[in-house]
Amino acid sequence: MAYVHHSHDVHVRALEARVGDYVALLKPRVMSLVVFTALVGLLLAPGGINPIIGAIAILCIAIGAGASGALNMWYDADIDAVMSRTVNRPIPAGRIERDHALALGLVLSVFSVCLLGLATNWLAAGLLGFTIFFYAVIYTMWLKRSTPQNIVIGGAAGAFPPMVGWAAVTGSISIESIVLFLIIFLWTPPHFWALALYKQSDYGAAGVPMLPNVAGERVTKVQILVYSVLLVASSLIPSLTGFMGPIYTVAALATGAGFVWLAWALFRTTETVAMKKAGRSLFTYSLSYLAVIFFALLTDHAARVLGWL
The missing domain is CATH 1.20.120 (Four Helix Bundle (Hemerythrin (Met), subunit A))
Incomplete structure (x- = not known):
């Protein structure tokens, strides 16, 4: 009985660790800043929004930010493995396969954009989709490795969330x-x-x-x-x-x-x-x-x- 109980505890800890690794793929610290700035944009926008719809909008932005993080980690796994700041991320540490991160990022991207469009409006959804594309493709795949101005231009990706929150309420920029x-x-x-x-x-x-x-x-x-x-x-x-x-x-x-x-x-x-x-x-x-x-x-x-x- 003690052995069974011990095996169960080991299985639970392993499952928790694996879930934690997938959460880490979403860059939760970056996501928290994205969510906060988007929430401010949403709350400052004139006209107001139904609280439930507003909560769905913020959830979609959070999921979109997480999708961007997963796609970034998928593509940057090679350089993450040689940097002390990133070497313990789930992919370079060998805890998650690169293909799994790619699949997660793509699924969450489509889900967040479609749900935001259906819940609010398609301008907000389009801005969210463009933000994910800008971060994952324009910044991560192109600018980051090609120019010292990578952060200047790529910074636009992190600056869009309050605009998305604002657009979710007003349908405008x-x-x-x-x-x-x-x-x-x-x-x-x-x-x-x-x-x-x-x-x-x-x-x-x-x-x-x-x-x-x-x-x-x-x-x-x-x-x-x-x-x-x-x-x-x-x-x-x-x-x-x-x-x-x-x-x-x-x-x-x-x-x-x-x-x-x-x-x-x-x-x-x-x-x-x-x-x-x-x-x-x-x-x-x-x-x-x-x-x-x-x-x-x-x-x-x-x-x-x-x-x-």
Whole structure:
């Protein structure tokens, strides 16, 4: 009886591990940011949406993001195997077959796009489909391995979710949703180049032409500073156009000042160890920066709806 019980426990743990590996294929941490920015886009959109339909829309966007992650891991299995940051992913670690990841990504892509179209409208579904295609094909299969501007252009994929959420409600694209896109689009280069500065050896070993490996550290630091300033400027557009009020404005100015300060501190570094430390600090800060900006958008909007502003 003890042996049977032990065998059952081993089987359950193995099953849980396998399910966990398939969940890892969907890049849940990336998915959480996608879902949050899409939710903000959906909630800020004028007109409102039935809560059930809205929940279905967010679920579809989450599934679409997961599909993109699975397709990315399928195609990048070779370079993931030589990078310390990715070597333990399910495919290079040998826990999941590449073909299984491809099948999962394709099935989830079709399912998410079709369900979103049926539940909301086909503009939102088309944007979601294009986002998956852009990330999996344009970025992963082409840009990532061919140009040091891979992150700049490829960043569009991560910037589309709030537009998808907005379109799910309104069936249209507006200047407000484009501004939400722009904030994420300009956030992406300094975020990933800060990471690339202290992970140069990984990208070099994988043959990925990230900017520090191709153009050098100084050019990268200059580009990070330039994009950081552009990012903060774009984050003030909602305030300048009257789309957002004082709560958002204060948050954008405060967090933006921190972002530019860290980018400036990184730019001024000359010694390798200090540069890697400054790069890590900016990368870590950038993760919370985007979350705070979009939370401030939501908070300011809620305050207006409740009549507090």
